[in-house]
Amino acid sequence: xxxxxxxxxxxxxxxxxxxxxxxxxxxxxxxxxxxxxxxxxxxxxxxxxxxxxxxxxxxxxxxxxxxxxxxxxxxxxxxxxxxxxxxxxxxxxxxxxxxxxxxxxxxxxxxxxxxxxxxxxxxxxxxxxxxxxxxxxxxxx
Numbered sequence: 001x002x003x004x005x006x007x008x009x010x011x012x013x014x015x016x017x018x019x020x021x022x023x024x025x026x027x028x029x030x031x032x033x034x035x036x037x038x039x040x041x042x043x044x045x046x047x048x049x050x051x052x053x054x055x056x057x058x059x060x061x062x063x064x065x066x067x068x069x070x071x072x073x074x075x076x077x078x079x080x081x082x083x084x085x086x087x088x089x090x091x092x093x094x095x096x097x098x099x100x101x102x103x104x105x106x107x108x109x110x111x112x113x114x115x116x117x118x119x120x121x122x123x124x125x126x127x128x129x130x131x132x133x134x135x136x137x138x139x140x141x
Contacts, residue, residue: 001032001078004086008036008065011082011106013045014121017058018128028135037089039065048109048117056121068094080131082106 003019005012012034019032043065044050050060073094079101081087087103090096104127109120 001030001080002071002073002076003032003034003080003082004037004068004090005034005082005106006036006038006086006108007043007110008034008039008067009043009046010049010110010117011108011120011124012036013060013063013065014049014053014058015080015082015104015106015124015128017053017060017063018056018121018125019131021058022128022132023135026132026136028132028139030135033066033071035066035068035071037068037086037093039067041065041067041070046110046117048112048114049121051114052117052121055118056125076100078102080104082108 003012003015016032016034023030045060045063053060077100079090079096081101081103084103087101090101091098106120106123109116
């Protein structure tokens with residue numbers, strides 16, 4: 001599964017890392033990656049994203065941005081997009097079927113102060129907890 005945003009330096013890296021931490025803690029056999037629809041490969045996660053995640057025990061210091069086409073996106077069963085625009089781009093430019101896409105509606109903290117990033121992190125964390133519950137129920141089916 002993949003988390004999708006614009007530049008892959010704020011929202012989707014935080015979502016990826018939070019998901020992978022919670023998935024590991026729950027013993028789920030599923031991992032996430034993230035990419036941006038307009039990412040510049042190799043750009044580090046934003047400083048405030050790193051700080052906000054560090055506060056909850058997640059290290060983003062090694063995370064580097066990935067452009068959507070760094071991956072064979074056909075391999076993914078699910079895409080969690082931060083906005084409707086990201087979902088539209090996946091459908092229109094990448095031919096991803098609607099049923100594989102979920103929109104999270106997470107606002108972009110880019111350029112904001114640490115408090116803005118903390119609020120975004122918490123919003124992502126709560127959304128990811130719900131996604132984890134879906135995977136847990138599938139595991140128990």
